[in-house]
Amino acid sequence: MSRVIAIANQKGGVGKTTTSINLSACLAEKGKKVLVVDIDPQGNTTSGFGVDKNNLENTIYELFLGECDINDCMIKDVIENLSLLPANVNLSGAEIDLLSVDKREYILKKYIDKVRDEYDFVIIDCPPSLNILTVNAMTTADTVLVTIQCEYYALEGLSQLIHTINLAKSRLNPSLEMEGVVFTMYDARTNLSLEVVENVKQSLSQSVYKTIIPRNIRLAEAPSHGMPINLYDSKSAGAESYRLLAQEVICNDEGIEFDINSFKDSNEKTGSKENDKNKNTKKGRVSKIKKRINKEK
16 A cells, blocks of 8 residues: 655755655655655746646646646656656645635545555655645645754744644544654764754654765755756765665565665665666756757747
8 A cells, every 4th residue: 555755844945845856766766656746836846857847737736726637737757666746836826726615625635545556655745834735735644754954943843843743633634643754954074963863853752764864965956957866866975865765764664674774785786786877867867858948948
């Protein structure tokens, strides 16, 4: 049975979209069938997979309004084993457009339930706010994964998010659980990052993922090329970390204890093996994007 994971935090710039793109791509790389759902009006997850978000006939906005079916707006096989429900700025009007809609908290769930059995994982990228879109994600999801940046204000607003998750569980989705916390933008050179990790571990009763995502320049570059990190630079620290995170998610799903050290060596081999293949893939994707841009001009 598939697992639906909402990646949420009402703070912006904490790695939600980066994690949505790269976790899903690494799950797909491991042979899992993945559906990525972009419900952030910024549409950065959509563009992060090389899709031109401004020239789409149907997006998740039209799906929310009932103007199309889920298969009409789904982009299949964006990369191998991965499909996408795209979003763009039109989605910012959903809050007002859905005011009079009955059971508006369950719109996304209604559509995802139709296709979820076709996938191993459904990853939902939430907007940086606790609005009706995020509520839809929580009514649809089995678990919520919270990304936390390794900075001073990491805990600010986290208690409110956990309260919202518990509220959604009690009133809308009794099966909703806290997937856990993932630390992002970790800088091993600073004491601050280490202190934030320790403080959060002490403050939270929630599960904390063993995998920590480092601050990495290649992770920052990948979206501008419309590629996830495992295709953009397979040997980078960012690619290795997201492969480990994907493996940890799989282990949690299968009820297996995750030993981070035992997977590091295998991931290094995977990165080396995939690198030559991804060089050609990277060239092909960049060429494809350039052709698309030239065609639009």
